[in-house]
Amino acid sequence: MGCYVTIVTVLLFLVLNLVEGAPQVPCYFIFGDSLLDNGNNNDLETAARANYQPYGVDFPDGPTGRFTNGKNMADFLAEHLGFDHYMPPFANATGDEILQGVNYASGSAGIRNDTGSHLGYRIYLGKQLENHKVTISRIADLLGSTTSAKNHMNKCLFIVGIGSNDYINNFLMPEVYPSSNLYSPSQYATILIQQYSQQLKELYEDGARKITLFGLPQIGCIPDQLKRHDTLFCVDSTNQAVQLFNNKLKALVDDLNTNLPDAKFIYINMYSISSAIALTLLNRPCCKVSDTMPEGQCIPGKSPCLIRATRFFYDNFHPTETGNFIASNRAYRALLPSDSYPMDIRHLVRASNLYYDDQ
Structure with missing residues (x-):
């Protein structure tokens, strides 16, 4: 009898430890642009690639396609999630590894x-959603049915960080794109949110329930904008346009949560978070940037700055690993009430799954 109790106790101990060490969600899917891309652009015909040095100088695998010196926000959030x-x-995802998640993000991608x-x-958001349907089909094959695949999606965490390029590589480039001549900043924010809303509803229809939406950072303060406007100070007109989008995105979270049964959308206030980071780190790019295509990205093979932990930006657009670390920490566990709405990622992943378990 004593031996039996001992075996049961050991088994319970092992089970509890396995549960304690398990990820907080069974799966994690990522949509977005170069702030989250980890290699989807590597083999594309595009200037928006980061699979060369000095990108990845602090990443264990070297240059992988991440637009920074080390980990990006998607990486740090994966660590937070366990x-x-x-x-x-998505470009490399195979086999049953897709059950735990896929990264669809693509440098220079936008809502439009x-x-x-x-x-x-570039793999714009609409195409990323198409790629996700391919993944769902593959998961259906692994689990036995489309219903099982979508029930699996119900339990996953989804993060979507996109929209910056709709300004940087669209609205703010009147020499290339007509959008700023066709729309006022308010009108442009409205049409972006309308399209984004439809795309997010499509993601919901494919089974997503816990969805984190990253707002846009202070684009008017990035080195690219300072250079374009030949100023040392943030470009107010750009930041005002970005905030029009952010305000509408936060309101969209309420709308989606109200009108989509069991939906749990949250908004991460990257505008205020990026403002706070800028107060603690130097605003100059760490690597030597190119003046030609791709303008503002690191020049291949040139050594970056030595003390990278003190810099906010690695090139003219993208944060350093340090910037990504701080931002992802505050997205996961809000430091201030303004960091997230209506909750942070830590609380989102703890939201009840009872409804989905019963399906």
Whole structure:
């Protein structure tokens, strides 16, 4: 009898430890642009690539397609969630690894299909959603049915970080794109949100329930904008346009949560978070940037600054690993009430799954 009790106790101990060490969600899917891309653009005909040095100088695998010196926000969030690996890019995802998640993000991608087209091919959000349907089909094959695949999606965390390029590589480039001549900043924000809303509803229809939406950072303060406007100070007109989008996106979260049964959308206030980071880190790019295509990205093979932990930006657009670390920490566990709405990612992943378990 004593031996039996001992065996049961050991088994319970092992089970409890396995549960304690398990990821907080069974799966994690990523949609977005170069702030989250981890290799989807590597083999595309595009200038928006980061699979060369000095990108990845602090990443264990070297240059992988991440637009920074080390980890990006998607990577840090994977660690927060308890995964022992980073989600594979859709371009390379195979086998049953897709059950735990896929990264669809693509450098220069936008909500609008034409955004970033001057740089070459990019996987815009509509196409990322098409790629996700391919993944769902593959998961259906693994689990036995489309219903099982969508029930699996119900339990996953989804993050979507997109929209910056719809300004940087569209609205703010009147020499290339007509959008700023066709729309006022308010009108442009409205049409972006309308299209984004439809895309998010499509994601919901494909089974997503826990969805994190990253607002846009202070684009008017990035080195690219300072250079374009020949100023040392943030470009107010750009930041005001971005905030029009952010305000509408936060309101969209309420609308989606109200009108889509069991939906749990949250908004991450990257505008205020990026403002706070800028107060603690130097605003100059760490790597030597190119003046030609791709303008503002790191020049291949040139050594970056030595003390990278003190810099906010790695090139003229993208944060350093340090910037990504701080931003992802505050997205996961809000430091201030204004960091997230209506909750942070930590609370989102703890939201009840009872409804989905009963399906």
